[in-house]
Amino acid sequence: MKYLITGVSGFVARHFIDYASSADPEASFLGLDLKPPRYRYDHAFSEVKLLDIAALEREVGAFKPDYIVHLASFSSVARSWERPRESFANNTSIFLNLVEAIRDRGLPTRVLSVGSSEEYGVVDPDHLPLREDHRLNPISPYAVARVAQEQLSRIYARSYGLDIVITRSFNHVGVGQEPVFAIPSLVKQFVEWKMPGTLELQVGDTAIVRDFLDVRDVARAYYLLLKEGESGEVYNVCGGAGHSIADVIRMIGGIAGKDYREVVDPTRVRPNDNRAIIGSFDKIKARTAWQPEIGLEESLLAIYRSLEEGAHP
Amino acid sequence: MKYLITGVSGFVARHFIDYASSADPEASFLGLDLKPPRYRYDHAFSEVKLLDIAALEREVGAFKPDYIVHLASFSSVARSWERPRESFANNTSIFLNLVEAIRDRGLPTRVLSVGSSEEYGVVDPDHLPLREDHRLNPISPYAVARVAQEQLSRIYARSYGLDIVITRSFNHVGVGQEPVFAIPSLVKQFVEWKMPGTLELQVGDTAIVRDFLDVRDVARAYYLLLKEGESGEVYNVCGGAGHSIADVIRMIGGIAGKDYREVVDPTRVRPNDNRAIIGSFDKIKARTAWQPEIGLEESLLAIYRSLEEGAHP
Numbered sequence: 172m173k174y175l176i177t178g179v180s181g182f183v184a185r186h187f188i189d190y191a192s193s194a195d196p197e198a199s200f201l202g203l204d205l206k207p208p209r210y211r212y213d214h215a216f217s218e219v220k221l222l223d224i225a226a227l228e229r230e231v232g233a234f235k236p237d238y239i240v241h242l243a244s245f246s247s248v249a250r251s252w253e254r255p256r257e258s259f260a261n262n263t264s265i266f267l268n269l270v271e272a273i274r275d276r277g278l279p280t281r282v283l284s285v286g287s288s289e290e291y292g293v294v295d296p297d298h299l300p301l302r303e304d305h306r307l308n309p310i311s312p313y314a315v316a317r318v319a320q321e322q323l324s325r326i327y328a329r330s331y332g333l334d335i336v337i338t339r340s341f342n343h344v345g346v347g348q349e350p351v352f353a354i355p356s357l358v359k360q361f362v363e364w365k366m367p368g369t370l371e372l373q374v375g376d377t378a379i380v381r382d383f384l385d386v387r388d389v390a391r392a393y394y395l396l397l398k399e400g401e402s403g404e405v406y407n408v409c410g411g412a413g414h415s416i417a418d419v420i421r422m423i424g425g426i427a428g429k430d431y432r433e434v435v436d437p438t439r440v441r442p443n444d445n446r447a448i449i450g451s452f453d454k455i456k457a458r459t460a461w462q463p464e465i466g467l468e469e470s471l472l473a474i475y476r477s478l479e480e481g482a483h484p
Numbered sequence: 485m486k487y488l489i490t491g492v493s494g495f496v497a498r499h500f501i502d503y504a505s506s507a508d509p510e511a512s513f514l515g516l517d518l519k520p521p522r523y524r525y526d527h528a529f530s531e532v533k534l535l536d537i538a539a540l541e542r543e544v545g546a547f548k549p550d551y552i553v554h555l556a557s558f559s560s561v562a563r564s565w566e567r568p569r570e571s572f573a574n575n576t577s578i579f580l581n582l583v584e585a586i587r588d589r590g591l592p593t594r595v596l597s598v599g600s601s602e603e604y605g606v607v608d609p610d611h612l613p614l615r616e617d618h619r620l621n622p623i624s625p626y627a628v629a630r631v632a633q634e635q636l637s638r639i640y641a642r643s644y645g646l647d648i649v650i651t652r653s654f655n656h657v658g659v660g661q662e663p664v665f666a667i668p669s670l671v672k673q674f675v676e677w678k679m680p681g682t683l684e685l686q687v688g689d690t691a692i693v694r695d696f697l698d699v700r701d702v703a704r705a706y707y708l709l710l711k712e713g714e715s716g717e718v719y720n721v722c723g724g725a726g727h728s729i730a731d732v733i734r735m736i737g738g739i740a741g742k743d744y745r746e747v748v749d750p751t752r753v754r755p756n757d758n759r760a761i762i763g764s765f766d767k768i769k770a771r772t773a774w775q776p777e778i779g780l781e782e783s784l785l786a787i788y789r790s791l792e793e794g795a796h797p
Binding site: 252255256259263264267268271306309310311312315316318319322323326329330 | 565568569572576577580581584619622623624625628629631632635636639642643
């Protein structure tokens with residue numbers, strides 16, 4: 172089977188390829204991205220801007236993928252506030268370019284349209300864990316772009332007959348994630364603290380609760396959805412449990428075995444409408460038997476070791 | 485007060501300017517469109533593509549409007565199926581360009597963000613008349629673009645502090661509407677039938693029920709929403725009553741006084757998920773005291789006379 176992977180240089184792609192190449196020994200991959208992967212990558216790669224319709228159509232037409240895993244995105248909520256137009260172009264528009272390339276050619280390609288838990292927006296704590304039929308109420312330009320992508324996915328599946336499986340993916344954690352995200356940033360501070368005495372850990376709002384899922388579980392979910400998901404349907408990809416950042420810090424502190432105290436860095440405290448976000452994975456489990464297998468502590472340990480070894484550039 | 489009107493060459497703009505210039509004798513207008521209006525228009529005009537960010541920003545920056553009435557759109561659902569990318573660019577992207585131009589300059593401009601009843605998508609007949617808190621379920625690329633525009637409008641109002649009033653506008657009827665739409669097409673057939681004998685009226689699905697509102701009532705609603713609407717809020721602009729196309733045909737037949745029989749033209753029968761769409765105007769009425777004043781028969785008579793006189797080019 173041939174897999175076209177957009178956003179191949181990102182950390183989810185790395186783990187998806189790991190999983191898919193062991194689950195499907197016949198798999199071949201073509202990765203697209205603005206820059207080549209910095210992780211070890213032994214497959215075909217093309218440097219393509221997905222906004223460049225002609226280049227994208229050329230790649231899709233030549234490779235004729237069985238599957239497209241659409242991981243490319245402008246995924247920073249914070250940057251979407253600064254550059255809403257760019258967020259829209261690099262989420263909704265690139266998705267449209269991709270599905271139009273398939274529709275134009277009448278390819279039977281199955282597409283995984285990756286969305287975000289951000290689509291839910293502000294939620295009532297009584298509605299947790301969030302199920303897929305919960306109302307969407309996007310509150311950032313990024314989230315609006317993701318909702319549009321999801322609605323277009325359904326329309327392309329239902330009305331144009333394309334084969335598209337849709338996700339709403341919750342917070343990922345794992346090896347290779349950029350330290351602009353909270354968890355790798357916290358782990359990195361512990362790893363880099365080589366002095367005697369107490370680490371002054373820079374933190375944001377440690378009371379917020381999120382549903383963190385190991386990226387290897389994410390990769391497996393995406394693979395199973397490609398094989399067994401229902402076209403036009405949306406699936407939460409989540410761990411089903413909430414952890415506060417304070418919990419996460421305690422776990423990392425335990426792994427590191429270093430003294431620390433938390434110091435609030437106001438630049439890390441973002442205005443936030445949701446104290447807690449937790450999803451339900453009942454729907455994907457009912458369809459594919461997927462469920463999360465890797466606990467948060469195990470994820471944190473993997474990240475810690477990887478940063479300690481400097482394995483990740 | 486200074487009014488910037490996008491899509492000024494369309495028929496809603498024509499009626500809005502009529503209404504606003506009599507309600508507000510100090511009003512000055514700058515109209516933007518791809519082509520100059522073909523109706524009589526005595527105000528400033530600039531030929532601008534709203535996708536041209538620099539040109540749009542120049543116009544907004546120079547005119548410094550008190551109000552923007554954003555009527556420009558790629559409003560054909562049918563064409564959005566053929567060209568989904570174009571529909572997105574000419575709805576969501578041009579709206580983003582407009583609000584970014586205001587945000588960049590910190591202008592206190594109030595914007596009327598015009599949306600569509602298409603945003604509701606497939607609705608359960610038990611939920612009629614539709615209220616603004618009804619779930620949105622867009623089922624065409626056009627409708628997705630309109631939902632994105634609405635969600636962005638809320639975010640720009642709530643989080644960037646822009647002053648934006650939002651509508652979901654239902655079917656319009658009135659003088660100057662292009663005969664690609666059902667009602668002017670039906671009236672035109674009656675007007676142009678000069679032969680003795682029976683008109684073979686080409687019809688589509690005559691059982692569908694829509695909430696038709698006279699464009700003069702629409703214009704007054706838009707004006708009142710600019711003056712009194714609440715920023716960040718969405719208002720249905722609708723008549724609150726349903727008429728079947730069969731009813732409409734009977735009314736036109738009565739006005740024309742000509743014999744006719746209906747002949748179904750399969751190209752006019754569009755697959756349609758909604759037999760009936762009717763909105764509630766309680767919310768706009770509660771805020772602005774607006775309610776529809778012109779009945780459908782009166783609208784049809786005005787269209788009939790206008791086409792008979794050839795007043796509309």
